[in-house]
Amino acid sequence: xxxxxxxxxxxxxxxxxxxxxxxxxxxxxxxxxxxxxxxxxxxxxxxxxxxxxxxxxxxxxxxxxxxxxxxxxxxxxxxxxxxxxxxxxxxxxxxxxxxxxxxxxxxxxxxxxxxxxxxxxxxxxxxxxxxxxxxxxxxxxxxxxxxxxxxxxxxxxxxxxxxxxxxxxxxxxxxxxxxxxxxxxxxxxxxxxxxx
Amino acid sequence: xxxxxxxxxxxxxxxxxxxxxxxxxxxxxxxxxxxxxxxxxxxxxxxxxxxxxxxxxxxxxxxxxxxxxxxxxxxxxxxxxxxxxxxxxxxxxxxxxxxxxxxxxxxxxxxxxxxxxxxxxxxxxxxxxxxxxxxxxxxxxxxxxxxxxxxxxxxxxxxxxxxxxxxxxxxxxxxxxxxxxxxxxxxxxxxxxxxxxxxxxxxxxxxxxxxxxxxxxxxxxxxxxxxxxxxxxxxxxxxxxxxxxxxxxxxxxxxxxxxxxxxxxx
Numbered sequence: 414x415x416x417x418x419x420x421x422x423x424x425x426x427x428x429x430x431x432x433x434x435x436x437x438x439x440x441x442x443x444x445x446x447x448x449x450x451x452x453x454x455x456x457x458x459x460x461x462x463x464x465x466x467x468x469x470x471x472x473x474x475x476x477x478x479x480x481x482x483x484x485x486x487x488x489x490x491x492x493x494x495x496x497x498x499x500x501x502x503x504x505x506x507x508x509x510x511x512x513x514x515x516x517x518x519x520x521x522x523x524x525x526x527x528x529x530x531x532x533x534x535x536x537x538x539x540x541x542x543x544x545x546x547x548x549x550x551x552x553x554x555x556x557x558x559x560x561x562x563x564x565x566x567x568x569x570x571x572x573x574x575x576x577x578x579x580x581x582x583x584x585x586x587x588x589x590x591x592x593x594x595x596x597x598x599x600x601x602x603x604x605x606x607x608x609x
Numbered sequence: 610x611x612x613x614x615x616x617x618x619x620x621x622x623x624x625x626x627x628x629x630x631x632x633x634x635x636x637x638x639x640x641x642x643x644x645x646x647x648x649x650x651x652x653x654x655x656x657x658x659x660x661x662x663x664x665x666x667x668x669x670x671x672x673x674x675x676x677x678x679x680x681x682x683x684x685x686x687x688x689x690x691x692x693x694x695x696x697x698x699x700x701x702x703x704x705x706x707x708x709x710x711x712x713x714x715x716x717x718x719x720x721x722x723x724x725x726x727x728x729x730x731x732x733x734x735x736x737x738x739x740x741x742x743x744x745x746x747x748x749x750x751x752x753x754x755x756x757x758x759x760x761x762x763x764x765x766x767x768x769x770x771x772x773x774x775x776x777x778x779x780x781x782x783x784x785x786x787x788x789x790x791x792x793x794x795x796x797x798x799x800x801x802x803x804x805x806x807x808x809x810x811x812x813x814x815x816x817x818x819x820x821x822x823x824x825x826x827x828x829x830x831x832x833x834x835x836x837x838x839x840x841x842x843x844x845x846x847x848x849x850x851x852x853x854x855x856x857x858x859x860x861x862x863x864x865x866x867x868x869x870x871x872x873x874x875x
Contacts (some may be wrong), residue, residue, distance in 0.1 A: 552736030554869030
């Protein structure tokens, strides 16, 4: 009787240990994932803020009739495209993120073309309304950069926790998968060329 | 075998120090003793530094809003905006939770300046206004090398914009009176009610007559003293609070920066 009891006790202790480890790991994953959801919400808020600024910018610039129409329509089109790509935080796969980023980068490109073109119009450049919008736009780009960095940091700690042994086994059981990073925009290392 | 382990420890410590050193080269560590005005370039005279420090300190004491000025040589490969946010975040300018810090960062060799607003002040000092402060107050002065003048005017304007947004913490503001009352009641119960109940049953206290135990007034005094000390220890001492009497800055509070602000170059 005693001989059976000892292995049973060992098994029971082992079982409790594994169970508590599994529960602890699961809770850790959930907390990290919630952190990411929060950061993602911040990223989207800041991108949304930029999208919301654009109608004002466009209407201010439109007042200068001679302004290139194609640059403006480029911004408007890129804006509508960027708003059409939305990601649910539960579905933050690398592919989805790349798609979202591509749409936003197009908008960034269109906006920077617009700002470069504005250089040719001294009246517009001196317009107080335009200057304020420009400051807001710059601030929004800064906020996007900060939100993206924070998002990447929480993705990093999530992925790192997920991939180490033995968490990778637990992650497989629970169905937690590694998530994608924001990458630097393609061509971001090249400064935009200014043509006069 | 104690000696090798000790030398290992020294190596590990040295590695940590080296790491800290490499880190410090990119972002200067928060000054110790803490100061609000930090000039790593020697641009401002000692008198100007003192005047700015006193001015910013008085504002921080009365409103809890921390405006900090940092002058350094170059921000290296960073955007000055990015550098300002990371430096402000690392030093923790502004109160924790309030995030009411502002960092005016000037890179003298890069000829660039940036005003970074903490998350809590983005409403009081929106980017467009920060841009105006930079363009109208800082840059014209910096162009003529009137650095003190520029910083003085800029901080004046920031004070105007940010005043009324936050109030200084009162030392006991966070204590709930309910807790203190419960605390006192607890002591009254222990030292007054319990002895009375006990004395009712057990009159054999060798003190001549009923009563005895501890005097009621002594108890009250004791309870007050204990209650008072309890309140004091929970109220003060946190890193974000500032002593109102002292003439020196108490340290940054752990504020956070979300990317607000504006800058320019001269």
